[in-house]
Amino acid sequence: MKNAKGKGAAKISKEALKPVDDGKVGKRKAPAKPSKNSAPKAKKEKKPKKDPNKPKRPPSAFFVFLEEFRKTFKAENPNVKAVSAVGKAGGEKWKSLSSAEKAPYEAKAAKRKVEYEKLMKAYEKKQANSADDDESDKSKSEVNDEDDASEEEDHQEEDDDEEEEEDEEDEDEDDD
DNA sequence: CAGCTGATTGTTAAC
DNA sequence: GTTAACAATCAGCTG
Structure with missing residues (x-):
């Protein structure tokens, strides 16, 4: 939220990212078979138009853990400034x-x-x-429709809401 | 000056 | 079913 340019602009370049030949984990940037057009559906715009209301992907469990891990990592490694370092360390720790x-x-x-x-x-x-015509006038109708979907469900994070992982602990994951 | 890159895995959506 | 791409981060480098 602070700086939307740092990440928002970097991702678009993924389209033309270079493939990694390293036998690491395998970047998902490997075009299997680009028949003709790699673009999903674009008339002329090369990059997907960023919508102001487009919901960004929710951080996966790994990212949630990474957020906290970053603090710890940087706290013990204030000299490390490479984001890749945290990623590697975080990934290893995650496993x-x-x-x-x-x-x-x-x-x-x-x-x-x-x-x-x-x-x-x-x-x-x-x-x-917005796809209809112009969103300027339709603004009033959109709020009317979405209001039913974005119902205020109250946040039920009272006290013991996220503590439901007590019976499913059988798989302790024994490292091979 | 400003925008893009890197590295991690997970999750999602499109094909 | 599988693959590709994006989700955050931050400083450094290049155009």
Whole structure:
């Protein structure tokens, strides 16, 4: 939210990212078979138009963990300024975590997913409206329709809401 | 000066 | 079913 240019602009270049031949994890930038057009559907715009209301993907359990991990990592490694360093360290640590450790992160990620779906619904509504003609006038109708979807469901994070990982702890993940 | 790059994995959506 | 791409981060480098 602070700086939307740093990441927002970097991702678009992914289209023309160079393939990694390293036998690491394998970047997902490998075009399997670009028949003709790699672009999903664009008349002339090369990059997907960024919508102001487009819901960004909810951070996966790994990202949730990474957020906290970054603080710890940077706290103990103030000299490290490479984002890749945190990514590598975080990834390694993530694998080291057991299902129980990831449980709280996954739980949060799962909840985010639900919210994401909600945002997606509202987003689709807006898209339908703006796609019609001009969104300037339709602004009043869009809010009228989406209001039912973005219902104030009250945040139920009272006290013991995300503590539901007590019976599913059988898989402790024994490292081979 | 300003925008893009890197690295991690997960999740989602399109094909 | 599978693949591709994007989600954050931040400083450094290049055009």
